Amino acid sequence: HREFGKPGGAHMCPPHVISCPLRGGRCFAYLLSHISPLNFICIMWVRTSPQTGMPMATAMRSALLNAASAPAYANRLYYCCGHPPKNVVSLASSAYLFVKGSHLRCHSPGSQQKSVLHRLYVRALHLSDYAVKEEGRTDSLDYRVYFFESSGKKISPWHDIPLHAGDGLFNFVVEIPKDTSAKMEVATGELYTPIKQDTKKGRLRFYPYNIHWNYGLLPQTWEDPFHSNQEISGAVGDNDPVDVVEIGERQAKIGEVLRIKPLAILAMIDEGELDWKVVAISVDDPKFSVVNDVDDVETNFPGTLMAIRDWFRDYKIPDGKPPNQFGLENRAASKEYALKVIAETNDFWARLVKRTVPAGELSLI
Secondary structure (H helix, E strand, C coil): CCCCCCCCCCCCHHHHHCCCCCCCCCCHHHHHCCCCCHCCEEEEECCCCCHHHHHHHHHHHHHHHHHHHCCCHHCCCEEEECCCCCCCCCHHHEEEEECCCCEEEEECCCCCHHHHHHHHHHHHHHCCCCEEEEEEECCCCCCCEEEEECCCCEEECCCCCCCCCEEEEEECCCCCCCCCEEEEEECCCCCCCEEEECCCEEEECCCEEECCCCEEEEECCCCCCCEEEEECEEECCCCCCCCCCCCCCEEEEECCCCEEEEEEEEEEEEEEEEEEEEEECCCCCCCHHHCCHHHHHHHHHHCCHHHHHHHHHHCHHHHHHCCCCCCCHCCCCCCCHHHHHHHHHHHHHHHHHHCCCCCCCCCCC
């Protein structure tokens, strides 16, 4: 408030900044009345020394989480120690930056700090594009997560969120947060394709154990069931959007739209159907800048590619089904191959929405 809220300071704010006219604990109630958990990033500046800054910032963060009573707020709060900057660019001159509770020491505005701040700013702008609304009770057959533009217009996360996010990145819609087991998915046969929990014989489906990565879909892609892929034993598409396995450290939330960089791809074959798994990393992950291809994944996330393959190979075995198979010699292919698959399945989707191929029971709205 001291910088952004004073006369003449508003023009320095980046888009979508809320200037709070209150100070201290009272600002939390003000913020909570203007924002939703999936639609904001809050950056707080603590005017104190680094020694006392972390306890104070942590206490403020706890107060906000308690007031919100929602875990979704936990990864939306960032705090800096020092004087509030007058604009976004001058953030890079801060001496100390606290990111998700981690103390990043930067005595000067070096490239590492600028990179972190750039990711924060880009993510803040991106998150404001979409909002979600839950309907029904969680863990029920009626539960749905609907998507909306900032204007309030209801949209389909599959058809209306663009695939491309700029700078060679792609949008990724989170269906299943890491370390959870409820089998959530976009309801491709329902109007506006909301996220719901999958069912089998009228009962909600759960994986036999938690999935260890954020999992979801690439919008505006489709694995064409009429296309036989000769490179993958002639398998046909599974009639769904392309799946993404995001390997970053943060647990995302159902309905989040993240900007991701593809790193590799696995060709899973499930009962004769091809079910691509794009391995990717979110732009806001600390290791985003050091992983760029399949070999970098093994270097920086050792054992992860094998763990992903084994998880998807074996998860149906407890239900008495055989393990899934994998093409491409049972290995993860390169980023280049992943980009080729993404482009191809985007073309399949374009044909679908133009109705040049049968849609069957799929919703195109």
